[in-house]
Amino acid sequence: MPRTHLEAGAMPVHGAGASKSDAQTQRCAQARSLLFVPGNRPERFQKAARSGADVVILDLEDSVPAADKGSARTAIAREWAALQACDVPLVVRINASDTAxxxxxxxxxxxxxxxxxAVMVPKAESREALAAVHERLDGIVTLPIIESAAGYAAxxxxxAAPGVLRLAxxxxxxMADVGIQCDEQESELAPLRFAVAIATRLNRLAPAVDGVTVQIDDEARLRIDAQRALRxxxxxxxxxxxxxxxxVHQALAPTEPELEWARRVIAADAAAEGAAVQLDGRMVDLPVVLQARRTMARAADSSTVRT
Structure with missing residues (x-):
């Protein structure tokens, strides 16, 4: 089974021997929010970098008109050094690698x-193309986006392609590629989201990244979408x-009742020294303990707890 340097249980990258690049990659793996900013809008770069987003994606693809691709690269390069001072991992979304x-x-x-x-690779459909991007960029990790029927099939x-950090x-x-029209819950997309979750687990990648919510001012919609991603x-x-x-950070954080349950499960497990035990009339064994530990890890990754 393919394994990565970020397989569950791997030691985090830190300490005197770890490079800044390694540390930024680790932060990308653990990020909860990845914020797009168009590469041709340099006046927005600093605002994005100081927004509290875990990762900022400087976009060269969909948000940049064809005529502005070159000037977008120039703008990113010009602001690149200043953005380093914001101490947020920077990702570049390139155009599809098989285009000019x-x-x-x-x-x-x-x-x-x-x-x-990292480099975000849109319209990922070929393992060979992903591997070529990774090799050509001297080992930079990739974030492939699954956004077509061909990508789903592949x-x-x-x-399993070399260099893949997490899937998006x-x-x-x-929806545009397949011709799907979704209901309010996007139930028609459940097979896609499930398949990405399974591929993520089988290859021990960092947790998958769900797509955008286009309703910018609809907090209820955003919360529903983020909590669906969590499920x-x-x-x-x-x-x-x-x-x-x-x-997004708030929606992905555990609630206080969830945290209390996790604490009690872990305490009961410790008291039983790993043997199965009952808690609130429910059997607590290793799968339940692992679920509780994941809940605690989510809390550690967030400064917010939902009520």
């Missing part, structure tokens, strides 16, 4: 110093506006 714009992005990225924490091989769902493009086992969500960041 994507080829230009890859050539340009080779000269960007320091290098980004999921097992995409998730691009459900808006996926599928995802650990993060793509954001398109700074005001979405805090709500």
């Amino acid at each position: 714009a994507g080829e230009d992005d890859l050539a340009w990225l080779k000269g960007l110093n320091p290098r980004p924490a 999921l097992p091989s995409l998730a 769902v691009g459900h808006i493009d996926f 599928f086992g995802y650990g993060a969500k793509l954001c398109i506006h700074p005001r979405q960041v805090a709500m």
Whole structure:
């Protein structure tokens, strides 16, 4: 089974021997919010970097018109050094690697110093193409977006490609590609989200990243979307506006009753020294303890607890 340096249980990257690049990659793996900012809007870069988002994605793809791709690269390069001072991992979303714009992005990225924490690869459909991006960029980890029927079909091989850190769902493009029309709960997309969750687990990747919520001012919709992502086992969500960041963090955090349950399960397990034990009339064994530990880990990753 494919394994990565971020397999569950692996030691975190830190200490005197760890490079800044390694630390940024680790933060990308643990990020809850990944905020897009168009590469041709440099006046928004600092606001995005100081928004509280765990990761900022400087976009060269969908949010940038074809005529502005070159100027977007220039703007990112010009602001790159200043953005380092914000101490937030920076990811660049390139154009599809089999396009002329994507080829230009890859050539340009080779000269960007320091290098980004990761590269987001849109319309991922080929393991070979993902591996080529990883190799060409001297081992930068990738965040492939699954946003087409071909990407869905290729999921097992995409998730196993060298250099993949975590998978992201691009459900808006996926709906357009497949012709799906969703209900309010997006139940038609459950097979896609489930398949990404399974591919993530089988390849021991960092938790998957769910797609954007396009209703920028609808906090209730954003909360519902983020909590659905959590139910599928995802650990993060793509954001398109700074005001979405805090709500995503809050929605992904455990509630106080969930935390209290987790504490009691872990305490009961410790008292039983690993043997099965009953708590509130429910059997507590290893799977239940693991669930409790995941709940505690979610709390550790968040400064917010939901009530």
